[in-house]
Ligand SMILES: [Zn+2]
């Protein structure tokens with residue numbers, strides 16, 4: 001495969017080492033990133049700096065850079081490699097032909113990337129993962145962090161720890177990232193999310209922490225139970241309650257299971273109670289009430305890859321966006337609770353709700369191309385246009401999840417709409433284009449309608465159609 005020209009920017013604060021290059025690779029040397037001409041767009045960066053701290057500074061600037069966030073960055077050969085450096089770079093510069101291969105691959109993937117996301121952080125994250133053969137977002141353990149693990153790459157892309165967390169959450173919710181390898185499982189404080197917890201043994205009766213392990217004795221004569229120390233009298237065992245001499249274990253006394261004693265309330269017990277106490281905010285709770293946090297590697301999902309490849313074309317394939325007349329989710333929720341209250345007063349005014357999700361649009365585009373997919377979706381759109389009245393309300397919750405509110409529509413009305421939609425889908429199927437449409441509906445009871453928690457109602461509908 002012929003290489004295109006490869007400009008390599010070497011950022012070297014100290015002179016000395018230079019890479020061996022192939023004939024189509026051109027080296028440009030700068031002492032700092034700020035020296036790079038504004039119109040220069042190198043294919044890869046190479047960092048040579050003897051100080052890890054200034055290396056990290058340059059790396060952070062690159063990964064947070066509007067244009068270079070997803071570029072390949074190599075380090076000059078070095079003996080030891082900090083985990084942090086490994087996560088932010090593409091490794092150490094190797095033999096020239098191997099480097100040429102990697103850079104060429106990156107250039108090809110970069111050329112295929114059509115994504116122009118409105119969110120610059122999401123754009124950087126997706127581009128970074130897409131342009132690498134096996135791009136992944138990896139956690140780094142650091143005991144100084146409240147949550148113990150962080151994602152240095154995402155933090156550099158956004159410039160902030162909290163924003164990085166939000167970015168990852170957002171990408172997961174939109175189905176653009178998926179968890180890969182599980183690194184660790186942590187317990188975290190339900191109040192402040194810190195994973196720095198202390199587990200303390202407590203008296204189950206008064207919850208004091210001043211307890212000690214203590215052998216107890218149970219006197220058979222009177223049934224008295226007390227720590228062994230209370231029975232000791234001049235080298236013999238005597239019951240402090242009934243003054244019996246206890247000679248033989250099994251016939252005079254035995255040792256009960258309780259072998260802890262609370263020094264605050266004197267209670268004897270078998271097992272201490274365990275409480276988890278957050279060392280950050282002092283919140284205390286049962287261990288079972290702690291949040292479980294899974295620490296994963298994240299990689300691009302199929303949907304994420306397709307979004308990178310096809311970009312905004314996918315957004316245009318949204319059925320209702322073409323219909324127009326979408327209302328905001330807030331207005332939709334407001335109307336729903338109003339219609340619900342009306343129905344409580346006037347049960348003869350039933351309503352129905354439908355959740356619709358297109359499950360496989362990116363896959364259809366990949367298999368059948370943009371045009372054919374568009375045609376099929378237009379057919380679906382036409383049908384919906386015929387059957388959705390101007391009094392019906394529709395909203396878009398995520399890229400492919402729609403909600404429709406149909407006032408004055410009983411369960412039978414929704415069933416017939418669903419049948420018609422299935423019919424159109426079946427027609428498309430005969431053309432080899434099977435649009436996967438997930439539908440779930442709710443209709444009010446015809447006789448008497450109880451007021452609904454409309455938030456819960458929507459959540460349940462959405463969950464029924466989400467993967
Ligand atoms: Zn106690």
Ligand SMILES: [Zn+2]
Nearest residue numbers: 219222239242
């Ligand atoms: Zn006794």
Ligand SMILES: [Zn+2]
Nearest residue numbers: 189192278281
């Ligand atoms: Zn806490």
